[in-house]
Amino acid sequence: MNKREFIKKSLAGTIAGAVLATTDTFGQKVSQKKADPFKLGMAGYTFVHFKLDQALEMMRKVDVRYLCIKDFHLPFTSTPEEIKAFHETLAQSNVTGYAVGPIYMKTRADIDNGFEYAKRVGVKLIVGIPLHEDLEYLSDKCKEYDFHYAIHNHGPEDKLYPDATSVYSRIKHLDKRLGLCFDIGHNLRYGKDPIADIARYHDRIFDLHLKNITSASAEGKTCELSRGVIDIQGLIRVLRKVKYSGMCSLEYEKDMKDPLAGIAESVGYYKGVVDSI
Structure with a gap:
C-alpha cells in the first residue's frame, strides 16, 4: 500500500x-438526549461544619457546580469587596452561587435586610422562612426588587410550613414570584407525597432540596439518595413532565461532619438515574 x-x-x-x-x-x-432544564446543585447547609474552601473542594470532587449560599460562608454584613472575593473564590472552582438562604425572617426588618443582602450578593432568588403575617409585605418586596422568594418547608416540627400545601395555600393569591423551596424529604415526613405535590404546585416551585429519607414518617432520617423510600426515578420523570427549570440542590444531612462519601454516592446515583431514563 x-x-x-x-x-x-x-x-x-x-x-x-x-x-x-x-x-x-x-x-x-x-x-441525542436533550439536556434537562433543571440542574444539580448543593444546598449550602450541607457544609455547615466546613469552611468555604473545604466545601468547594468537595464540590469539585463530585463535579457539582451550583451552590445556594449560606451566611456562615458569606455573612450578611459582608462588604462589596468581600462579596467580590467570595465570587472569585467560587469561580476558581467553577462554581456559581445561584441563591441565598435559607434565611429565617422573623421581622419586616429581617425581610428588608434579606432582600438588600441578595441584591449585594448579585442573586435574584432568596430561600427563606417568613412569618404568616408578613406574606403580603413579602409579596410586595418581590415586586419591588423583581426577585423570586422560595419558602422552605421543614416537616412535622415546623409549625409554619410543614409541607408544600401549607406554603401554597397561603401564597397562591400573591405575586407569582413568591413560591416554594420544596424539601421533598420533609414533605414525606409530614405524610405528603412529594412527587404528587410537584405535579400539583410546580408553577410555584423555584428551588428543590433533594434528599431521601429512611421512612415515610416523622421519625424518618435523611440518608443517601439511593437508600431511602422516595422514588427518585419517579421524581425525575415528574420534573421532566412539568418542565421544571429550577435547581435540584442536594441537601445531605447524614454524617454532616464527614459527608463526602454520602454526597458522592448521592450525586452518582442522581446522575445515573438522569442518564438512564
Missing part, C-alpha cells in the same frame, strides 16, 4: 466511524 492509498483508507475509516457513532446496530439513527 502506497502513501496515497493509506491516507484515503484512513479518511474513509474516520468518516465511517463518525457515521456509526450516530447509529445503532440496525443502522438506525440514535437520537
Whole structure:
C-alpha cells in the first residue's frame, strides 16, 4: 500500500466511524438526549461544619457546580469587596452561587435586610422562612426588587410550613414570584407525597432540596439518595413532565461532619438515574 492509498483508507475509516457513532446496530439513527432544564446543585447547609474552601473542594470532587449560599460562608454584613472575593473564590472552582438562604425572617426588618443582602450578593432568588403575617409585605418586596422568594418547608416540627400545601395555600393569591423551596424529604415526613405535590404546585416551585429519607414518617432520617423510600426515578420523570427549570440542590444531612462519601454516592446515583431514563 502506497502513501496515497493509506491516507484515503484512513479518511474513509474516520468518516465511517463518525457515521456509526450516530447509529445503532440496525443502522438506525440514535437520537441525542436533550439536556434537562433543571440542574444539580448543593444546598449550602450541607457544609455547615466546613469552611468555604473545604466545601468547594468537595464540590469539585463530585463535579457539582451550583451552590445556594449560606451566611456562615458569606455573612450578611459582608462588604462589596468581600462579596467580590467570595465570587472569585467560587469561580476558581467553577462554581456559581445561584441563591441565598435559607434565611429565617422573623421581622419586616429581617425581610428588608434579606432582600438588600441578595441584591449585594448579585442573586435574584432568596430561600427563606417568613412569618404568616408578613406574606403580603413579602409579596410586595418581590415586586419591588423583581426577585423570586422560595419558602422552605421543614416537616412535622415546623409549625409554619410543614409541607408544600401549607406554603401554597397561603401564597397562591400573591405575586407569582413568591413560591416554594420544596424539601421533598420533609414533605414525606409530614405524610405528603412529594412527587404528587410537584405535579400539583410546580408553577410555584423555584428551588428543590433533594434528599431521601429512611421512612415515610416523622421519625424518618435523611440518608443517601439511593437508600431511602422516595422514588427518585419517579421524581425525575415528574420534573421532566412539568418542565421544571429550577435547581435540584442536594441537601445531605447524614454524617454532616464527614459527608463526602454520602454526597458522592448521592450525586452518582442522581446522575445515573438522569442518564438512564
